[in-house]
Amino acid sequence: MYRQALFEEPLIFELGKAGRVGILLNDENQVPIEQYEGAISKSMRREKLNLPEVSQVEVTRHFTKLSQMNWGVDLGPYPLGSCTMKYNPRLNEDLATREQVEQMHPRQSVESSQGSLELMFRLERALSSITGMDEFTLQPAAGAQGELTGCLIIRKYHRKRGDHRDEIIIPDSAHGTNPASAAMAGFKVVVVRTSEDGYIDLDMLKCAVSNKTAGLMMTNPNTLGIFENKACEIAEVVHRAGGLMYYDGANLQGIVGRARPGDLGFDIAHINLHKTFSTPHGGGGPGAGPVGVKEGLSGFLPVPMVEQKEGKYEFNWDRPDSIGKIREDYGSFPILVRAYAYLLSMGVEGLKLSSGIAVLNTNYFARKVSGIRGFSVPFGNAIRKHEVVISAADIMRETGVSAYDISKALLDKGLHAPTIYFPLIVKEALMFEFTDAELKENIDLYVEALEDISQRAYTDPSGVKAQPKNTSVGRLDEVRASHPRTMRLSYRMHSH
Amino acid sequence: MYRQALFEEPLIFELGKAGRVGILLNDENQVPIEQYEGAISKSMRREKLNLPEVSQVEVTRHFTKLSQMNWGVDLGPYPLGSCTMKYNPRLNEDLATREQVEQMHPRQSVESSQGSLELMFRLERALSSITGMDEFTLQPAAGAQGELTGCLIIRKYHRKRGDHRDEIIIPDSAHGTNPASAAMAGFKVVVVRTSEDGYIDLDMLKCAVSNKTAGLMMTNPNTLGIFENKACEIAEVVHRAGGLMYYDGANLQGIVGRARPGDLGFDIAHINLHKTFSTPHGGGGPGAGPVGVKEGLSGFLPVPMVEQKEGKYEFNWDRPDSIGKIREDYGSFPILVRAYAYLLSMGVEGLKLSSGIAVLNTNYFARKVSGIRGFSVPFGNAIRKHEVVISAADIMRETGVSAYDISKALLDKGLHAPTIYFPLIVKEALMFEFTDAELKENIDLYVEALEDISQRAYTDPSGVKAQPKNTSVGRLDEVRASHPRTMRLSYRMHSH
Amino acid sequence: MINTHPYIPNASSVTKEMLRVVGVRGLDDLFVDIPSFPFEIDELLPEPIGESGVKRIVEETLSKNKVYGTKCFAGGGPWFHFIPSAVRHIISRGEFLTSYTPYQAEVSQGILQAFFEFQSLICELYDMEVANASMYDLSTAVAESALLCARVTGRKKIIIPACLPWERKSVIANYTEPQGVLIEEAPYSKENGGVDLERLKEVIDDDVAGVYVENPSFLGMIDNGVKGIVEISHDSGALAVVGCDPLSLGVLKPPGELGADVAVGNGQPLGIAPAMGGNTLGIMACREDPGIVRQMPGRIVGMTKTADGRRRGYVLALSTREQHIRREKATSNICTNQALLAVAATIYLSMMGRTGLASISRKIIANTEYAKDRMRMDELIEPIFQGINFRDFAMTIKGADDVDGKIREKGMVGGRNLSEDFPEMKDGRLFAVTEVHTKKEIDELTSSIHEALGGA
Amino acid sequence: MINTHPYIPNASSVTKEMLRVVGVRGLDDLFVDIPSFPFEIDELLPEPIGESGVKRIVEETLSKNKVYGTKCFAGGGPWFHFIPSAVRHIISRGEFLTSYTPYQAEVSQGILQAFFEFQSLICELYDMEVANASMYDLSTAVAESALLCARVTGRKKIIIPACLPWERKSVIANYTEPQGVLIEEAPYSKENGGVDLERLKEVIDDDVAGVYVENPSFLGMIDNGVKGIVEISHDSGALAVVGCDPLSLGVLKPPGELGADVAVGNGQPLGIAPAMGGNTLGIMACREDPGIVRQMPGRIVGMTKTADGRRRGYVLALSTREQHIRREKATSNICTNQALLAVAATIYLSMMGRTGLASISRKIIANTEYAKDRMRMDELIEPIFQGINFRDFAMTIKGADDVDGKIREKGMVGGRNLSEDFPEMKDGRLFAVTEVHTKKEIDELTSSIHEALGGA
């Protein structure tokens, strides 16, 4: 049995009473405030500020209660495909929140920041080595920003050569950020299809490339979890056409320690440290999306880069071809600390074990689930890597129970749902990724749960559609939230 | 609506698989273990060790899930009378877990521990000043150990005077630790009654004292929440008989900042830092029970004491009359840090406000609850201090619904129950203490809840007796747990 | 080859059984479809290091950092503001820390409500109706606002203050240039550092999609002209984007009241540690104008009801703007954002509350004005601009480079060197003091600067 | 007079309304029954200090501490063992940290199960059937065991090893003396530091209720004679109480196997920081003998079922032994105990698991033996006893006082001075090394001692 905690918790604005405070600012030895009260002219003074008035007790309770109404890897499986929800080691949290991390200021001298620089340098070297790239920037805030960075580099690379190529080729199985990033970097997106066996349609690709092709973005393993075994051939096609190869590292988990994008013909790659390298997702961020490039592209990386000279570390700002900055300062430093600690904790053997077990978990699950009525594993029998996409199209057709319904029914068993309706090329997609951190026991629970849901779908579909019941709220009206007439995007919109 | 989280979580022994590990010990630059493998003779070597084999993922999840099945002040009211469950400021946690606290070793030199000593010295001075005592030891681990320390001091005081007094007088309303501590210190316990108006029966006390009287232990406000307004007279009686007055500081919350045991005739006093001074209870401890004494008794305090000499702090071990040690080292240092931070956060005015609001909360509640059918506030109308004892004797008699049943019915509303069946002198006792940290809104919820429970008791008593339903388990069989035939006090007893 | 690891539970006795089900002999068999390029990873040890060893190694590296903390007075951000202890404790709770974007709303009400509260608090603070649940940082928030303005107006020019640091300008350009959106700079008044209204009028034309202005400015100046700038923008059909420090809004008029269409901010002061500049939080909000709202980037949480209409709940709203649905036509590519830091800001703002925030604003202004006054030294140290400052203040210090070194010897970090961004501000330094500084600490800073210049 | 505080929510606009309900005019009216003795509290400021100020003040005070951490090699406890980060994170969760003793079992299953697991892990480790959910520290656990022996046997004498630190002896005496229970010391063998069996036989008689022995001993010696001591005790009708370091039990025979009736231990090595000796955890366990179990002090959690018999649950058991029921006839006065640290130990032991604990024991023994070997220096530095050590080891160092100072200059803390407790061990120092020390760190210690003595 499972039951999520339930507190009918009002909004923070609905708590509190006039006169309550959460913090006192009293201190010894203060500058007298009164003396400066008149400094701000009336025209610039704000009159009312509608913030809550709550005591510290209320604030602590409020958010503690909210947290209990939230799922996390710390509570159980979180098999969101393409999200690589691993265990987040607490050691890494402790290291990332040390004073020598949190209390550092980017405008301190480099002499007084040698620890930070050394750590960034070492991480940069390790990432280069793991991916087979030559140099990495640690600056991008997330994978998508890494993609944009990469696309800007592609853009600048061609511009510098006087070559105004404006197309980026992207497979139809790609994550939405790939086309969105390409577009933000000013490119037109050319889509290539996935063939029936789950690989990029090489023939179509060959037709798609041209002298307008600036590059190709892909993830490998692709979002079906299948390793594009013709990676090198694809690279050759693109390179021959004058384009660059961009590796979306969101799926690095599938091959980490066993193959390197750099060896597979990619010129640029980002890594989501918050996926393969175990930094926490924190409900959606912060993460980090370092971008690595092959030697010829190094000059385009954002400034500054950390370099080592005679045992000292320094920032090099003097890179004339650089695209400049993609973000203020040097990157999500606390996330970098976590990733570095993770790499030490794994070693090369650990990374290899990690991809090995992640892939084992997927295929074990795929094997078990493929026997369940109404579920199928589309796109052929290739061994999956870190994730597998299941289709519930049969169940949907035969019973009306959708992937959405199935996801809600899973929640009721204390099992978080997989990613659904992605990739777009699979109907009623359920995209499972158990990562190396999941237990066989729990994977078995998913298999049992899907068996049970399938059976109930065929006997009592409306029962399934009425789920979940054990979560802190029942099914929510998602349409209402986005409909212009009922949309409430803030307390202010709600209370007006 | 309220629903506590529920995970059917096995015992840690029932989790895991052979070969799983929670921690790696690999490190660089190690002494070769193999070389010393033979050091332990076979006769001293253990053969089997039945500990779990669980991964770190499992451990973290296990305890996270368990925690969600537990109540804390961070979730809502915890009105256990006599327990003073206040808000536990997180600032104090941060300070108490700093390296300069946790990484200190008691055998470092005092020169390198000046920070710790200064903090202890200042705390000692503040406690003396707040209680009107002359000197405090910070050594005792909890209130009960403070009591034992105090009783050992009483014992030694009389012995030193060649006076072998062997009786300690204790009111019938006292907490169980008082008689237990007195007995551990070798005293016979003489009980004096509480009169109908809720005060110690002074006449009976006068009869009870004799030349065997070593001392009297009492808390003030007493466990009914009533301030013993004849405190000074009581002290006179005891002192005249040659006894010492011991103050059980568990209820200091009721008067802190407004009256001092030292001024009320007490010679010895302990304070539960984990009550009035807001350090967390942690499910039962650790706490701290510093003991203060009047000047004439200082010499008996445990060694060492922190003293200040020419701006330096040092330990004084040279106190020939000392009772010696009550615990290894110097006391629950991290708890002392928390209490000190709390005192700074409050200031004298803050302490006064704290007792003021705590007492207001109690009397507000008492006023509201006294109108509810079946509940009464026994022992007269005196203003209550930090706590009040309600009797459900009428409900019990009229409906069969007991204080126990009422406590379970409260749980169902997301409201933790009060202390029940204590003090022993009140039938079907419900002892409420809201502390200064509780909200009017929540006190009102208790009033409503008790109204509702009362009404249901009179209409549907078996319904009340079937509660709780919303907690992670329903009512438990407490007898089974202690019955010789069904008793399971460890996994080993369970699995054999 | 290792066969167990604390983070990899199935690397244990269960591996064999699972391999059997899959029908392969060993883990390596699962990778036979990968072309083999032998490689070595020299920067890592082959074997894992245990927790105790990793801790020692990382701490040893970090110990090469010198922690100045609040003794660092460099302006321009990030800043050392006070962070209530409860913030860290709450955001460290596994249920928040280890959760993903709340795709499954029914088991994610906790963080969804927290995001909704974040949006709501930001709306109150900035006097707006809609806010998203975070951007990467201020620069990208400005950049995305510029793109939004271009999309809403169909125009192709954005005016920004000349007085922005190079990094921010560079980020903006990286986002706008590929879209053909041009950036023009509005010159600042040499007197008070604000955007020069007259010259703005000269620059602005029919092609301008949006005007961006900051108050307080990058150099900490409180700008009385913002309302005028907004009006000029609107007059020429452009949108007005106003950037404000959230802590200044305890006292200063919010963007909404000044007429802004879009408001942005740097959320780092809201309970988030500087961390080498690595803990950023971009704030972005707008008026309740459907045309603008539809163009907002990023995640937005909406309040809704359960399907049975009985209870309140929260879900991700308006996702048809976003990349996972709209792909190359999305309003932005942002996916992973700064969510947990938005939760930190939510806790911070809740705890500060109405009176706390106002007090903090006032305290910062008092400390800043006091510091500026104390620092002045006839002919040697002068404020670059006239006016009132919030936290940051720019001073010309004779022989500033030498002074920097001398301050450092005293264990402090002085002002940010402005001459790099603004060559005209030779010997310019941007300082910052916040509410955490006592009078004594400010006095220590100023007297060590005076000492360095041979003064009292 | 202040009228608001972050920790006191009803000090706000609601005060007035509540006062009205109570029928008084102000807070002071609630205290009219208290005799007034005017007083001042000079040691505190009148007004509260805000969080930021308190943090600064306390940190300033604590900064006067020098942190040696693992560079402190003082033996005898507490020790710097490795603590997995997850331990702190879990015990800091509000649901554990801010909970009380679980009187209401239905809402407290979490911590009750954790206590039950603590008891169970201790039972496995010590090879016992029953354990309580913590004592204050080892000394009080020994003292309470002595009282237990006296109650169970009706006898009045306890034998303890002579080789205990004065503090421990003093605590034991404070608990036993008032009950008329006498303590006698069993001399130790000058050769191996263990209890001298022959002399024990001489001391023991019909009056002896219990014999206490430690393995490893206070001086770190692994004592092969424990089984013999237990037998001698049982032969004369006394109970045997065996104290073991929990981490040694990954390798050493547990008390149960050695025949002990009661087992005690110092739980600090199980994931708990030294903290100036202020984080103590007393372990106490016993055989499943009803006569002994009934005499156990402290809280004990039992497994039970729901009233409907359907589900498992946990409750406080055997409370009729305790002070709140039995009052002066209770087995002990203990009430508040070291619960949260017991939870820490539970997490620690779960995480270490079977193989981890064995490895740690082995690693400690290797490090200790290595350190002892390295430290030896002919005629200048010698082990006081012959045998194998676990973590702690006693050395005679010529001119030890001088050496102490010289080690300190190198940023380390040397051994605990044994001559205070054992005058016969002039120049004796008790060192400790644990699993956290690298070879290099041990070498640094030993070479700085050698250097101090003018050696290599």
Ligand SMILES: Cc1ncc(COP(=O)(O)O)c(C=O)c1O
């Ligand atoms: C395949 C793929 N690419 C790119 C991204 C975007 O990365 P981020 O969320 O770090 O911006 C994701 C994130 O889920 C992804 O799954």
Ligand SMILES: Cc1ncc(COP(=O)(O)O)c(C=O)c1O
């Ligand atoms: C009145 C009273 N006295 C003494 C004690 C014992 O204190 P401790 O639990 O700190 O040992 C308590 C604890 O609840 C108490 O309420």
